[in-house]
Amino acid sequence: MFYLKLAFQNIRKSFSNFSPFLLATTSMFAITLILSNLAFSKSLDQLRGADTVRTLMKFGLAIIVLFSVIIVSYSYRFLLKQRTREFGLYNILGLNKRNIATISFWELLMTFVMTLVAGTILGLIFSEFLFLIFVHLIGGNYFNLTVSIPAVLLTILVFAAIFALLMFFAMVTIKRNSAISLLKDNTRSEREPRGRLIMSILSILMLAVAYYLALSVQGPIEALLKFFIAVVLVIIGTYLLYIGVTIFVLKRQKANKSYYYKPEHFITTSSMLYRMKTNAVGLANITILVTMTFVTLATSVALYVGVQKVVAEQFPKNTNISISGKNIDENKAALNTFIQENDVDTSKAAPYSSFTVMTNFSVNADKQAALPANSPKLNDYAALRFVTRDDMVKLGNDLPELASNQAILIKHLVIRMSNQWIGLVKN
Amino acid sequence: MFLEVNHLEKSFQTRFSKEKTQALRDVNFIAEEGEFIAIMGESGSGKTTLLNILATLEKPSSGEVVLEGKKISTIKEQQLAEFRRDHLGFVFQDFNLLDTLSVRDNIFLPLVLGRYKYGEMAKRLKALAPKLNIEDLLNKQPFELSGGQKQRVAVARALITNPKLILADEPTAALDSKNSDGLLELFEQINNEGQTILMVTHSSLAASHASRVLFIKDGQIFHQLYRAGKSNNEFNRDITTAITSLLGGE
Numbered sequence: 001m002f003y004l005k006l007a008f009q010n011i012r013k014s015f016s017n018f019s020p021f022l023l024a025t026t027s028m029f030a031i032t033l034i035l036s037n038l039a040f041s042k043s044l045d046q047l048r049g050a051d052t053v054r055t056l057m058k059f060g061l062a063i064i065v066l067f068s069v070i071i072v073s074y075s076y077r078f079l080l081k082q083r084t085r086e087f088g089l090y091n092i093l094g095l096n097k098r099n100i101a102t103i104s105f106w107e108l109l110m111t112f113v114m115t116l117v118a119g120t121i122l123g124l125i126f127s128e129f130l131f132l133i134f135v136h137l138i139g140g141n142y143f144n145l146t147v148s149i150p151a152v153l154l155t156i157l158v159f160a161a162i163f164a165l166l167m168f169f170a171m172v173t174i175k176r177n178s179a180i181s182l183l184k185d186n187t188r189s190e191r192e193p194r195g196r197l198i199m200s201i202l203s204i205l206m207l208a209v210a211y212y213l214a215l216s217v218q219g220p221i222e223a224l225l226k227f228f229i230a231v232v233l234v235i236i237g238t239y240l241l242y243i244g245v246t247i248f249v250l251k252r253q254k255a256n257k258s259y260y261y262k263p264e265h266f267i268t269t270s271s272m273l274y275r276m277k278t279n280a281v282g283l284a285n286i287t288i289l290v291t292m293t294f295v296t297l298a299t300s301v302a303l304y305v306g307v308q309k310v311v312a313e314q315f316p317k318n319t320n321i322s323i324s325g326k327n328i329d330e331n332k333a334a335l336n337t338f339i340q341e342n343d344v345d346t347s348k349a350a351p352y353s354s355f356t357v358m359t360n361f362s363v364n365a366d367k368q369a370a371l372p373a374n375s376p377k378l379n380d381y382a383a384l385r386f387v388t389r390d391d392m393v394k395l396g397n398d399l400p401e402l403a404s405n406q407a408i409l410i411k412h413l414v415i416r417m418s419n420q421w422i423g424l425v426k427n
Numbered sequence: 428m429f430l431e432v433n434h435l436e437k438s439f440q441t442r443f444s445k446e447k448t449q450a451l452r453d454v455n456f457i458a459e460e461g462e463f464i465a466i467m468g469e470s471g472s473g474k475t476t477l478l479n480i481l482a483t484l485e486k487p488s489s490g491e492v493v494l495e496g497k498k499i500s501t502i503k504e505q506q507l508a509e510f511r512r513d514h515l516g517f518v519f520q521d522f523n524l525l526d527t528l529s530v531r532d533n534i535f536l537p538l539v540l541g542r543y544k545y546g547e548m549a550k551r552l553k554a555l556a557p558k559l560n561i562e563d564l565l566n567k568q569p570f571e572l573s574g575g576q577k578q579r580v581a582v583a584r585a586l587i588t589n590p591k592l593i594l595a596d597e598p599t600a601a602l603d604s605k606n607s608d609g610l611l612e613l614f615e616q617i618n619n620e621g622q623t624i625l626m627v628t629h630s631s632l633a634a635s636h637a638s639r640v641l642f643i644k645d646g647q648i649f650h651q652l653y654r655a656g657k658s659n660n661e662f663n664r665d666i667t668t669a670i671t672s673l674l675g676g677e
Binding site for chain 2: 002006010013014017085086089090091092093094095096097098099178179180
C-alpha cells in the first residue's frame with residue numbers, strides 16, 4: 001500500500017511529466033479500440049460487403065497495434081529518461097531497486113487503468129462517430145453501431161501486453177542505472193553511435209521489397225495481402241532508415257577526413273550525428289504518421305470522387321429492375337408480371353439477360369482467351385458475365401460482328417460503356 | 428573507532444576500452460566521531476571514488492570500510508539502501524532536490540521512504556528548521572529558491588534522519604562565494620554540535636573550515652593537516668602552502 005501511495009503521488013505531482021505518456025497511451029488505446037470495434041461489431045453485417053470491410057479493418061488493426069507498441073514504448077522511455085535522477089535519489093535515500101521497481105509497477109498499473117477508462121470512453125464515442133462517417137461515405141443507411149465486447153476485450157488484452165513490455169523496460173532501466181549516476185556528472189556525455197551497417201542494409205532491403213510489392217500488384221484480390229505486407233515492411237524500414245542509415249551516412253562523412261575537416265561540414269556533421277542518435281525514433285514516428293495521413297486522405301478522396309463516376313456508369317438508366325434466378329424463362333416471366341402489375345413504362349427500357357459464373361481464364365498476347373486458364377493464378381479468377389451480343393448492342397455498345405460459337409471478352413463490371421474488348425473466346 | 432578505512436583499492440574497467448584505471452591504491456585512514464574531514468585532490472585524483480565507496484554506492488576492488496565496527500563493504504545490495512537511509516546523510520554538488528515536491532516534502536523524503544510517522548517527521552523538522560534558517564522556505568517549491576537556499580534545504584534533508592555520518596560531494600561548487608561561506612559556516616556549526624562530516628572538495632577555502640584535511644593524489648592519501656586551533660585564514664594559508672609544495676600547484 002505504501003508504494004501504491006507513493007506511486008499515486010508521483011503521478012499526481014509530476015503530472016506534467018506523465019501527461020505526454022498518458023496522452024500517447026490513451027489515444028493509441030482509443031484508435032485501436034475504434035478499429036477493432038468497427039472490425040468486430042455485429043452492426044457491420046447490415047452493410048453490403050461486410051466481409052471485405054472486416055478484412056481491411058483487421059489489417060488496419062494489425063498495423064495500428066504495431067504502431068501502438070512503438071509510440072507507447074517511445075513515450076515511456078522518454079518518461080523514464082526524465083526520471084532516472086528521481087529513481088537515483090530514491091535509491092540513495094533509502095529504497096532498494098526492488099522497491100523502486102514496485103513503485104514503477106504501481107505507476108504503470110495506475111496509468112493502465114486510467115488509459116483503460118479514458119481510452120474506452122473516447123474509443124466508443126469516436127467509433128460511433130467514425131462509423132457514421134464511414135456509413136455515410138459508402139452510402140449505407142444503417143447508422144447504429146453496437147459495441148462489440150470481444151473488441152473491447154481484445155484491445156484491453158493488447159494493451160496489457162504492451163504495458164507488460166513497458167514494465168520490462170522499467171526494470172532494465174532501474175537495474176542498469178545505479179544510484180551512482182546521480183553523484184556523477186548528470187550531463188554524462190553521450191557516446192558516439194556505432195556504424196550500424198547491418199541496420200542500414202536491412203532498412204534499404206525492406207523498403208525496396210515493400211515498394212516492389214506495392215508497385216507489382218496486379219489485381220485487387222492479390223493487392224489486399226501484398227499491400228498489408230508492404231505497409232508493415234515500410235514502417236519497419238522507415239524506422240531502420242532513421243536509426244541506421246542516417247547514422248551510417250554521417251559516420252561515413254566523418255570518416256572522410258578531407259570532407260569532414262571543413263568549416264561547412266565540421267559542426268553540422270558532428271552535431272547531426274548526436275541529434276540523430278537521440279531523435280531518430282521521434283522523426284521516424286512523424287514521417288510515418290504524415291505518410292499515413294497522406295495515404296488515407298488520398299485514397300478517401302479518390303474513392304469518394306470515384307464513386308459518383310462508377311454509379312453513373314453502372315446504372316445508366318434511372319431505374320434498374322432485375323430478377324435473378326436459375327431459370328431464364330422463369331425470370332423473364334416474373335419480370336413481365338412485375339412490369340404489368342406495377343404499370344411500368346417500358347418505352348425506353350433496354351432489357352437484357354445475363355448469367356454469371358466464377359471461373360478462371362487467361363488471355364494471351366494475340367487477344368486469344370483460354371477458358372479455363374492453362375495454369376491458373378490468383379489473378380486469373382474473375383466473375384464472367386454472359387450477355388448476348390444483341391442485348392449488348394441494344395445497351396449502346398459498339399461491337400464487331402461475331403460468328404456463331406464466338407464470344408467477345410469485355411473487361412469490366414459495367415455493361416454499358418464504350419468497352420474495350422480484350423479477347424475472343426472460340427467455341 | 429568510528430570510521431576505519433583499510434587498504435582500500437579500486438580499479439575501473441570502462442565498458443568500451445580494455446584499459447584498467449587504478450582509481451584508489453591502498454588508502455588507509457581513521458576518523459573519530461565528531462570530526463569534520465575534508466578530502467582534497469585534483470579531479471581524477473580518486474577523491475570522488477573514495478566518497479562513493481564510503482557512501483556504499485560503489486564496491487571496492489579490495490580492502491574494507493568499517494563504520495562503528497560494521498563492515499559496510501560487505502552489506503548486501505538488498506540492504507544497502509536501507510543502510511544508507513539509516514546511517515548516512517548526503518549533500519550533493521547540484522542539490523538534487525525534486526522539483527515536483529515542495530521544500531518541506533523534499534526534506535521529508537528520506538523519512539517518508541523509511542515509513543516514519545508524520546508526527547515524528549514534523550517534530551524533527553521543527554527542531555531542525557531554525558538551525559538552518561529555512562523556516563520561511565518550507566512551503567515553497569524548489570524552483571523558487573536561490574542556490575544557497577537550495578543547498579540549505581539539501582542539508583536539512585541530510586540531517587533529518589540523524590545520520591552518523593554526513594557525506595558531502597563538492598557542496599560549494601555550484602554556489603557563489605557568499606553562499607559558499609554561509610554553507611561552510613553551517614557545516615562548522617553542525618559539526619560543533621557533534622555531527623561527523625566528511626567532505627570532498629578541491630577548494631582550499633572550503634577545506635579550511637574542516638578540522639582535518641586529507642590530501643589525495645593518484646589514488647593515494649599522501650598528506651594530512653590538522654587545524655589544531657588555527658583560525659580559518661591561517662588554516663587556509665597552510666593548506667595552500669601544502670598544495671603548492673606537495674601537488675606542484677594548481
